[in-house]
Amino acid sequence: MIGRLHGTLLEQQAPFLLLDVSGVGYELQAPMTTFYQLPQPGQTATLYTHLAVSETAHQLFGFAKRSDRDLFRTLIKVNGVGPKMAVAILSGMDADDIARCVHEDNVAALVKVPGVGKKTAERLVIELRDKIAPSAAPQDLLNPAAAAVPGGADEEAESALIALGYKPAEASRMVNAAHKANPTASAQELIRHALRKIAG
Known part of the structure; x- marks a missing residue:
């Protein structure tokens, strides 16, 4: 299992990025909340990773923080939530936003995510309530410093x-x-x- 990568960021075209690690280029998918924290191409970056293996593909996902990867792994354990949907959820909401939706039973906000229907949103609320802590005070954790030109x-x-x-x-x-x-x-x-x- 590949758990962490450190190397030079070569390319980023959301939701994909290419990271050079000792001459090997790793293609990863990442949520937008991770993209906001990436440096400019050519600089070094560290990503916590999750390898998803299916019958048709091996997909590597990258996250700026270990806690985001842990939340991703929690999300994909919910029935009906696959890696692509989990990336979409983490792209539109940070960890605090997701926690607030879960603990406030805000199904309407979750349904706005592509692919998340009402039943899936309800399952997310029910199954995650005891697995993630209530969010902290609302805050904007997104970092505009890494924005593209x-x-x-x-x-x-x-x-x-x-x-x-x-x-x-x-x-x-x-x-x-x-x-x-x-x-x-x-x-x-x-x-x-x-x-x-x-x-x-």
């Missing part, structure tokens, strides 16, 4: 949202709304603005 930001943001499971028309609408709110935003800032609507 503007330029084709709308297209990059739309592609990332589609990769997370949003329909193209919905992704376009979300990015357009984010762009209107901040016309000079980078791709990651647009994505962050769009996804924060989930937890709101």
Whole structure:
């Protein structure tokens, strides 16, 4: 089991990134909450990882914090929640947001995540209530310092949202709304603005 990787960040195209570790390029999928904390390409990064093995693929997932990986592993134990859905949930909500939804029985917020239906959202609330602690006071943990340089930001943001499971028309609408709110935003800032609507 690969539990941790430390190397040079080569590429990042959400939700995928490429990390060079001693000459070996590891392709990982990561939630947007991890992307916000990544350095610029060419710099070193450390990621806690989870290897998901299925009959059709071996997928490696990366997280900026060990606690995020632990939460990911808790999420995928819920019936009906696979790795892709767990990444989508962690992209739209940080750990505190998820805890608040669970302990406040906020099924409506969870249903906004692509692929999460009402029954799955209800299972998340029921099964996670005793597994995650109530959230701390509301806070914005997202780090804008790692935002990408503007330029084709709308297209990059739309592609990332589609990769997370949003329909193209919905992704376009979300990015357009984010762009209107901040016309000079980078791709990651647009994505962050769009996804924060989930937890709101």
